[in-house]
Amino acid sequence: MTSISERLQAIREAMHKAEREAGRPEGEVHLLAVSKTKPAADIRAAHAAGQARFGENYVQEALGKMAELTDLPLEWHFIGPIQSNKTRPIAEHFHWVHGIDRLKIAQRLSDARPDTLPPLQVCIEVNVSGEASKEGVAPGEVLELARAIAGLPRLRLRGLMTIPAPTRDIALQHQPFRMLRELQATLNQQGFALDTLSMGMSEDFPAAIAEGATIVRVGSAIFGARPAKLKEDLS
Numbered sequence: 001m002t003s004i005s006e007r008l009q010a011i012r013e014a015m016h017k018a019e020r021e022a023g024r025p026e027g028e029v030h031l032l033a034v035s036k037t038k039p040a041a042d043i044r045a046a047h048a049a050g051q052a053r054f055g056e057n058y059v060q061e062a063l064g065k066m067a068e069l070t071d072l073p074l075e076w077h078f079i080g081p082i083q084s085n086k087t088r089p090i091a092e093h094f095h096w097v098h099g100i101d102r103l104k105i106a107q108r109l110s111d112a113r114p115d116t117l118p119p120l121q122v123c124i125e126v127n128v129s130g131e132a133s134k135e136g137v138a139p140g141e142v143l144e145l146a147r148a149i150a151g152l153p154r155l156r157l158r159g160l161m162t163i164p165a166p167t168r169d170i171a172l173q174h175q176p177f178r179m180l181r182e183l184q185a186t187l188n189q190q191g192f193a194l195d196t197l198s199m200g201m202s203e204d205f206p207a208a209i210a211e212g213a214t215i216v217r218v219g220s221a222i223f224g225a226r227p228a229k230l231k232e233d234l235s
């Protein structure tokens with residue numbers, strides 16, 4: 001069996017290769033290690049191998065692991081769907097939130113973000129795959145949502161995030177990532193200064209890096225396959 005540290009090393013090398021091939025500086029893209037359903041011990045092992053950013057999808061599960069890992073200087077990213085009754089613990093315990101697709105959620109996060117912490121760093125989730133996905137705003141609605149979020153005092157809008165329909169066809173993988181990058185450019189022309197594209201997972205991060213990803217969210221390629229059915233139990 002390959003260890004977490006060996007798999008992390010392999011991912012970093014694959015990321016560097018994708019960066020070189022895209023003519024981007026090596027090390028420019030941030031790796032978010034998606035540790036949902038995995039124990040705190042796995043996060044500790046990844047941290048020992050140089051990993052500091054972790055992504056979690058389920059609030060209660062994440063809070064339990066955070067409590068076990070308070071001795072480590074970790075950066076926590078909430079990447080799951082956000083229920084409005086969970087906005088307070090998210091605003092109190094995470095550094096980043098990637099999946100914002102409704103103003104109401106953004107308002108609640110801003111209201112609940114403690115003054116003692118820096119603003120919550122957020123991305124708008126965009127549905128660039130059409131019907132294949134239920135989450136995320138339609139591309140045509142991003143500008144309006146971005147304007148509203150930019151006015152919220154305790155959030156800092158950093159960029160866009162997407163979870164495209166999975167495909168092993170490399171050419172098809174590029175399409176939604178390119179769309180997200182073009183959408184970012186459009187928003188920046190409208191006066192935003194978005195610096196983040198959160199896109200790419202275990203199966204498609206090289207394509208995402210080729211299209212301009214600044215954060216790739218990689219889970220199973222680092223920590224191994226996840227149990228299929230845990231989702232409901234953990235949210």
Ligand SMILES: *Cc1c(COP(=O)(O)O)cnc(C)c1O
Pocket residue numbers: 034036057079080163201202203217218219220221
């Ligand atoms: C689970 C998850 C990932 C990681 O998926 P892998 O295929 O295991 O790399 C990335 N992003 C989001 C939003 C996820 O829910």
